[in-house]
Amino acid sequence: MLAVKPIASGEVLFVVPRPAVLSHSNTDIHQLLTTESLSLRSRSRWVPLLLTLMYESSHLDSPWAPYIALWPNFVQADLPMFWPRDERRELLRGTGVVQATAQDLQNIRKEFRTVVAPFLSRHTDLFEPERSNLELYMRLVAFVMAYSFQESRGGKKRNPPVMVPMADMLNHTTNHNAQLEFSQDVLKMVAVRAIADGEEVFNTYGQLANSQLLHMYGFTEPGSTNPNDTARVPWITLLRSALHGQGPKERKLLRRKWRLLSQLTAVDEGIMVGWHGVHSAGKLEQVLKVLSMPKAQFGVQNAGKELGNTQGALEASADVEAGTEANFGTTFGA
Numbered sequence: 001m002l003a004v005k006p007i008a009s010g011e012v013l014f015v016v017p018r019p020a021v022l023s024h025s026n027t028d029i030h031q032l033l034t035t036e037s038l039s040l041r042s043r044s045r046w047v048p049l050l051l052t053l054m055y056e057s058s059h060l061d062s063p064w065a066p067y068i069a070l071w072p073n074f075v076q077a078d079l080p081m082f083w084p085r086d087e088r089r090e091l092l093r094g095t096g097v098v099q100a101t102a103q104d105l106q107n108i109r110k111e112f113r114t115v116v117a118p119f120l121s122r123h124t125d126l127f128e129p130e131r132s133n134l135e136l137y138m139r140l141v142a143f144v145m146a147y148s149f150q151e152s153r154g155g156k157k158r159n160p161p162v163m164v165p166m167a168d169m170l171n172h173t174t175n176h177n178a179q180l181e182f183s184q185d186v187l188k189m190v191a192v193r194a195i196a197d198g199e200e201v202f203n204t205y206g207q208l209a210n211s212q213l214l215h216m217y218g219f220t221e222p223g224s225t226n227p228n229d230t231a232r233v234p235w236i237t238l239l240r241s242a243l244h245g246q247g248p249k250e251r252k253l254l255r256r257k258w259r260l261l262s263q264l265t266a267v268d269e270g271i272m273v274g275w276h277g278v279h280s281a282g283k284l285e286q287v288l289k290v291l292s293m294p295k296a297q298f299g300v301q302n303a304g305k306e307l308g309n310t311q312g313a314l315e316a317s318a319d320v321e322a323g324t325e326a327n328f329g330t331t332f333g334a
C-alpha cells in the first residue's frame with residue numbers, strides 16, 4: 001500500500017468495522033462452533049477460525065467470498081513449513097527455525113487428527129469430505145500464521161486470531177509508519193509518523209527477530225536493518241568450551257553439573273544474543289556460576305539455590321518479552 005499524498009502522524013488511514021472482521025463469531029456456523037466449543041479446544045486455540053475459513057471458502061455464496069478469492073486455495077505463503085525437510089535442515093541450520101517448524105508440523109498434524117477430523121466427520125453436510133483434509137488445513141494454518149491479527153487483552157493474555165481485511169494488505173518493517181488500533185466497534189489503521197507521498201505504508205507485526213519473521217511470514221529484514229534480530233547460541237557450546245583443556249576429574253564434575261542443569265531445564269532453547277547483548281543474561285550468569293562452582297561447594301543444595309535464582313531471572317525475562325508481544329500473527333500453538 002503506497003501513500004498517494006503526504007499523511008500526517010496520527011491520521012487515520014482506514015477503519016475496519018467489527019462486523020467486517022472475519023472470526024469464528026462472524027460466520028454462519030457460529031452457533032455450531034459455540035455448541036461444540038468444548039470438543040474444539042486445542043493448544044493453538046486456532047481451530048474455530050480455521051474451521052470458519054474452511055467452511056466459508058467452500059461456499060460460493062459466502063459473504064466472505066470476495067475476500068477469500070484474493071487467495072485462491074490459500075496457496076501463496078512460501079513459509080519454511082512447506083520447504084522440503086532436507087532443504088530446511090541445510091539452509092536454516094542454527095537459526096532455531098528447523099526445530100520450531102518441526103514442532104509446528106507435529107502440532108498441526110496432531111490437532112487435525114484429534115480435534116478437527118472428528119468434527120468434520122460429524123458434519124459432512126457442511127464440509128465436503130474430499131476437500132476438507134489435512135493438506136488444506138496446513139495451508140489454512142499458514143494463511144492464519146502470516147495474515148491474522150491477535151488483539152492483546154490486558155497485558156499477556158491474547159484473544160484468538162482474527163482476519164482483518166485491508167489491514168492484512170500491509171507489509172511489515174521494524175521502522176514502521178502505521179499500526180492497528182483496536183476499539184470496541186472498529187479497528188483503525190493509524191499513521192504513527194508522517195508518511196511522504198509515494199512512501200509504502202508499513203505495519204508492524206511485532207518486535208521480531210529475522211528467524212521469527214522467516215518462520216511465521218517467510219521473509220527477513222535485510223542486513224543489519226532489524227534491531228530486534230537475535231542469534232541463538234546452543235547451550236552445549238558453553239559446555240564444550242568449559243570442557244576444553246580440562247583434565248578427567250574436572251570433566252567428570254562438569255558433566256555432573258550439566259546433568260543437573262539439564263534435569264532442572266535451566267538449559268533449554270539456547271542463549272539468545274541481540275545487538276545489545278545477551279537476552280536473559282541473568283540465566284546465563286547463574287548457569288556460569290554453577291559450572292564454575294568449586295567441587296567442595298557443588299551440591300544439589302548450592303546448585304539448586306543458584307537455579308532458584310535462575311527461575312526468577314527467567315520469569316523476569318518472560319515478562320519483558322510479554323510486554324513487547326506482537327499483535328500480528330503467532331507461531332502455531334504458542
Ligand SMILES: C[S@@+](CC[C@H](N)C(=O)[O-])C[C@H]1O[C@@H](n2cnc3c(N)ncnc32)[C@H](O)[C@@H]1O
Nearest residue numbers: 077146147168169170171172173216217218219
Ligand atoms: C499480512 S501479509 C502482507 C500483505 C502481502 N504482501 C500480500 O500482498 O498479500 C504478510 C506477508 O507479506 C509478505 N511481507 C510482509 N512484509 C514483508 C517485507 N518487509 N518483505 C518481504 N515480504 C513481506 C510476506 O510474504 C508475509 O507472509
